[in-house]
Amino acid sequence: MLIWILILLLSAGTAAGLSFVFGPCETWWFIVRIPLLFLAAYVFWLLMYALFVFVPTSLINKKKPVTRPHHGFRRLMAETMELIMIVGRIRAHGEGLERIDRKKPFLLVANHRSMIDPFLPLTLLKGTEILFVCKPEVLNMPVAGGIAYISGFPFIDRQNNREALKTIFRTVDTIKEEQVSVAIFPEGTRNKTGDPLLPLHAGSFAIAKRANVPIVVAVNRNTEHALKHFIWRRTDVSFKVLDVIEPEQFASLSTQDLAERVRKELEAELTR
Numbered sequence: 238m239l240i241w242i243l244i245l246l247l248s249a250g251t252a253a254g255l256s257f258v259f260g261p262c263e264t265w266w267f268i269v270r271i272p273l274l275f276l277a278a279y280v281f282w283l284l285m286y287a288l289f290v291f292v293p294t295s296l297i298n299k300k301k302p303v304t305r306p307h308h309g310f311r312r313l314m315a316e317t318m319e320l321i322m323i324v325g326r327i328r329a330h331g332e333g334l335e336r337i338d339r340k341k342p343f344l345l346v347a348n349h350r351s352m353i354d355p356f357l358p359l360t361l362l363k364g365t366e367i368l369f370v371c372k373p374e375v376l377n378m379p380v381a382g383g384i385a386y387i388s389g390f391p392f393i394d395r396q397n398n399r400e401a402l403k404t405i406f407r408t409v410d411t412i413k414e415e416q417v418s419v420a421i422f423p424e425g426t427r428n429k430t431g432d433p434l435l436p437l438h439a440g441s442f443a444i445a446k447r448a449n450v451p452i453v454v455a456v457n458r459n460t461e462h463a464l465k466h467f468i469w470r471r472t473d474v475s476f477k478v479l480d481v482i483e484p485e486q487f488a489s490l491s492t493q494d495l496a497e498r499v500r501k502e503l504e505a506e507l508t509r
Contacts, residue, residue: 349427451481
């Protein structure tokens with residue numbers, strides 16, 4: 238929100254300055270000129286911000302191990318996501334957020350319908366550091382790949398069980414050492430089918446069991462339409478916290494049993 242407000246102020250100042258440079262004119266043209274100058278300035282400053290983000294992230298060496306995650310880039314990602322949602326006319330609604338104890342780490346699990354899904358918790362729970370477990374393909378994405386890498390986001394290769402297990406262990410260590418929360422989509426990929434939910438990967442829940450942190454179960458709704466309507470039409474999306482499962486509640490459960498419990502909760506909400 239702060240970046241968007243700054244862009245609005247810069248756009249207004251630029252429009253006023255250009256209007257002064259162009260000098261006086263007929264009243265009707267002045268009334269038309271100011272909004273046009275503001276719109277042009279608004280687009281210009283949005284492009285300048287995009288360039289400001291693109292240049293440093295494109296220079297990040299993704300082959301060099303990250304020994305110290307960059308917290309500044311984590312904040313930059315959250316701010317940029319919020320700006321994208323404002324510009325794209327995506328309005329996020331949160332429900333049940335008060336159920337989350339944001340003073341301690343947690344594992345967030347949710348359904349996955351769109352690339353917009355990570356935007357919701359990162360903007361609605363602003364101020365809470367959340368690392369998303371990503372697919373290796375994310376590294377190839379401009380801007381997002383660089384920010385995710387330098388921020389210390391875990392990358393899991395589900396096609397390689399040994400490497401996936403190593404990622405889970407590293408993620409558990411990160412939670413304990415940094416006291417940071419982690420989010421994962423246990424479906425493993427975006428659900429592009431007509432079914433409410435894809436099968437859940439039980440291994441996703443090993444993170445919570447090994448790190449001994451609560452599991453926050455949440456549902457994303459209507460996010461699959463956000464990019465289709467981007468800018469041209471407002472899209473209302475929602476992020477609803479269904480349950481917070483404390484470690485003592487799943488201590489005796491296997492990851493398979495835990496995955497089945499979460500699947501039932503998600504499906505019950507998605508099929509309402």
